[in-house]
Amino acid sequence: MLRRVLGNDEAAIKRVWEAGGADALRILDIACGDCREADALGDAFNEMKAERAPDDGKPLDIQLTGIDVRAREIADANRRFGGKREDAKTGGKREAEFLTGDASKLDQHKQLGDGEAFDMVFLRHQNYWNGDRTWEEIFDQALNKLDPDGRLVITSYFDEEHRLALDAIENLGGELIVTERNKESRALKDAPGKSVDRHVAVFRKKEA
Numbered sequence: 001m002l003r004r005v006l007g008n009d010e011a012a013i014k015r016v017w018e019a020g021g022a023d024a025l026r027i028l029d030i031a032c033g034d035c036r037e038a039d040a041l042g043d044a045f046n047e048m049k050a051e052r053a054p055d056d057g058k059p060l061d062i063q064l065t066g067i068d069v070r071a072r073e074i075a076d077a078n079r080r081f082g083g084k085r086e087d088a089k090t091g092g093k094r095e096a097e098f099l100t101g102d103a104s105k106l107d108q109h110k111q112l113g114d115g116e117a118f119d120m121v122f123l124r125h126q127n128y129w130n131g132d133r134t135w136e137e138i139f140d141q142a143l144n145k146l147d148p149d150g151r152l153v154i155t156s157y158f159d160e161e162h163r164l165a166l167d168a169i170e171n172l173g174g175e176l177i178v179t180e181r182n183k184e185s186r187a188l189k190d191a192p193g194k195s196v197d198r199h200v201a202v203f204r205k206k207e208a
Contacts, residue, residue, distance in 0.1 A: 032066035059092030
């Protein structure tokens with residue numbers, strides 16, 4: 001799904017194409033929980049590069065930073081995905097670090113550093129419906145952590161929440177590139193109208 005929604009975004013594709021060697025593709029995963037998507041993110045971008053630059057020859061290196069307020073989930077993410085390793089398929093380097101912290105205060109988090117920018121900020125299952133003010137602060141921090149050519153990607157559980165989140169991010173200075181209903185989304189049996197990654201949207205910063 002991520003490959004599809006980014007597929008026509010030439011600037012994003014270029015960043016993936018050019019990353020590699022000393023220039024790792026830097027991803028910030030906000031409210032990541034135990035970050036079950038860690039490997040899927042790396043795989044998706046490696047596949048995108050392989051499709052666009054099959055003769056490039058350089059493996060794609062991935063540097064992933066995840067943050068969440070839930071210490072137990074962060075400990076699980078570090079245990080399963082943390083540290084440095086080599087991608088068995090491509091030989092590229094994969095490095096992941098998971099931090100316990102409040103995503104609405106990223107600019108105060110010492111380990112993220114002042115002015116540190118990311119190629120992609122990922123927010124899976126944002127929860128705007130259950131705390132709009134908090135999530136507006138998180139969206140604002142996410143946009144501020146983007147490199148000038150970076151991309152913010154969000155997913156949502158249900159239609160109305162997705163619409164509200166899109167409006168909020170645009171009001172904070174995000175420019176919507178694409179939003180798409182995920183036809184492969186898995187319905188939640190105990191929550192009618194909700195499904196896993198029901199919508200995916202991609203933003204960039206609006207030009208000043």
